[in-house]
Amino acid sequence: MKIIKRIIEDVKENTPSSYLDVTSQNLFEFPANVDGKPVKRLFMLLPSKGCEWAMQKGGGCAPCGALYYTSKDKEIPKEFILNKFKESYHNIDWKNYPVVYLCTGGSFLSDKEVPWDVKANILRIIEGNKDIKKVIVESLPNLVTHKKIRNLKSLLKSKRIEIGIGLDSFDDYIRLNCINKNFSHKQYDKAAKIIKREGLSLLTYVHIKPPFLTEKEAIDDAIKTVNYAFKKNTRAVSLEPIFVMKHTLVDFLYQKGRYKPPWLWSVLEVLKKSVSSSREIRINQNENFETTTGYPQNYCEKDCSLNIRKKIFEYNKNLDVSIFDDISCECRNKWEEECKIISPYSLEKRIKLSLEDYNG
Numbered sequence: 001m002k003i004i005k006r007i008i009e010d011v012k013e014n015t016p017s018s019y020l021d022v023t024s025q026n027l028f029e030f031p032a033n034v035d036g037k038p039v040k041r042l043f044m045l046l047p048s049k050g051c052e053w054a055m056q057k058g059g060g061c062a063p064c065g066a067l068y069y070t071s072k073d074k075e076i077p078k079e080f081i082l083n084k085f086k087e088s089y090h091n092i093d094w095k096n097y098p099v100v101y102l103c104t105g106g107s108f109l110s111d112k113e114v115p116w117d118v119k120a121n122i123l124r125i126i127e128g129n130k131d132i133k134k135v136i137v138e139s140l141p142n143l144v145t146h147k148k149i150r151n152l153k154s155l156l157k158s159k160r161i162e163i164g165i166g167l168d169s170f171d172d173y174i175r176l177n178c179i180n181k182n183f184s185h186k187q188y189d190k191a192a193k194i195i196k197r198e199g200l201s202l203l204t205y206v207h208i209k210p211p212f213l214t215e216k217e218a219i220d221d222a223i224k225t226v227n228y229a230f231k232k233n234t235r236a237v238s239l240e241p242i243f244v245m246k247h248t249l250v251d252f253l254y255q256k257g258r259y260k261p262p263w264l265w266s267v268l269e270v271l272k273k274s275v276s277s278s279r280e281i282r283i284n285q286n287e288n289f290e291t292t293t294g295y296p297q298n299y300c301e302k303d304c305s306l307n308i309r310k311k312i313f314e315y316n317k318n319l320d321v322s323i324f325d326d327i328s329c330e331c332r333n334k335w336e337e338e339c340k341i342i343s344p345y346s347l348e349k350r351i352k353l354s355l356e357d358y359n360g
Contacts, residue, residue: 003352004249005057006058007355015247016068017067018069027044027045029097030285032099038317040098041099041100041101045105046081047071047080048070048105049071049073049076049114050070050073051064052107053106053181058180062210063179063211063245067105070105070106082121085122099132100136102122102135116151120151127155135161139163140166141165141183141187141192149195149198149200152200153198165192165205166181167185167206168181169206169222170221173347177348178347179207180249196233205284207222208241214342216339216341218266236281237274238283239271241266241284242262261295261296261297265298271321271324304329304331
């Protein structure tokens with residue numbers, strides 16, 4: 001939708017760049033589970049030019065604040081990127097982190113964001129580290145090719161490799177208009193087939209409550225998206241309840257009172273309606289970034305959110321959904337009432353009404 005792209009373009013123009021300071025804020029620790037065992041996953045943010053999609057006019061996803069951590073399409077010396085990686089890498093006790101997530105703020109498979117020879121050097125270093133068992137990278141589906149996957153495999157021969165793709169919603173209209181993605185579900189399907197044929201694992205990101213959706217619509221959409229992803233042979237799903245990050249369309253709406261992050265009850269509802277013994281479903285907790293300003297929460301005077309967040313942290317270690325069985329709070333009644341709300345307007349009309357006073 002044109003108005004969304006105009007707003008996103010304005011937001012990008014006003015987004016500062018902090019990539020020069022990336023070493024002070026590029027390492028984040030998260031719980032993970034490998035082969036049924038709780039482990040730690042290290043998230044490493046590499047200096048980059050920024051997401052290939054976000055660098056296009058009107059491009060960039062509605063909730064994504066990663067642009068702030070990039071150079072915003074300015075050239076970065078290759079030596080700078082590699083040295084920043086090494087600076088962080090050599091200060092880590094890798095015995096504590098068998099899983100590493102290499103993030104470029106966009107698509108790891110894009111050579112426009114970080115040159116291939118730099119990434120190859122980084123991957124060779126990781127390949128030589130016996131303590132690292134699994135490597136996770138993320139990519140847009142249109143960048144997933146047999147050649148690029150085989151290049152990864154050739155450099156990480158002893159590691160498990162997981163390719164993350166943000167399908168976000170199975171619904172093309174929601175993905176293209178509410179989230180401002182640039183691909184159809186068919187492109188996701190094609191990438192999923194390539195990843196499977198090459199013997200790697202697919203991780204699918206699923207948004208909970210993209211902008212403009214009601215709470216109930218968001219829950220239903222996420223459940224359908226999880227089911228769709230597993231039908232397409234994803235190895236795992238990461239539920240991504242929307243966090244509000246500065247310098248995003250979601251933040252623009254949030255500041256105007258036109259977006260509210262999802263209830264944590266909604267997150268648990270999606271999990272419980274989607275999980276099974278054969279499915280690995282994780283829940284992302286995106287609370288560490290300095291630009292995060294709004295959080296999924298239960299809108300509750302007793303503030304039961306903290307307890308649920310702690311439970312989610314533990315869940316990601318063991319993937320045992322029964323950890324949530326003993327959670328209760330009177331605010332659940334308020335959430336159930338909100339889930340009954342039906343908008344009188346179509347999604348297209350809601351988008352236009354939410355943005356009608358934009359003067360850009």
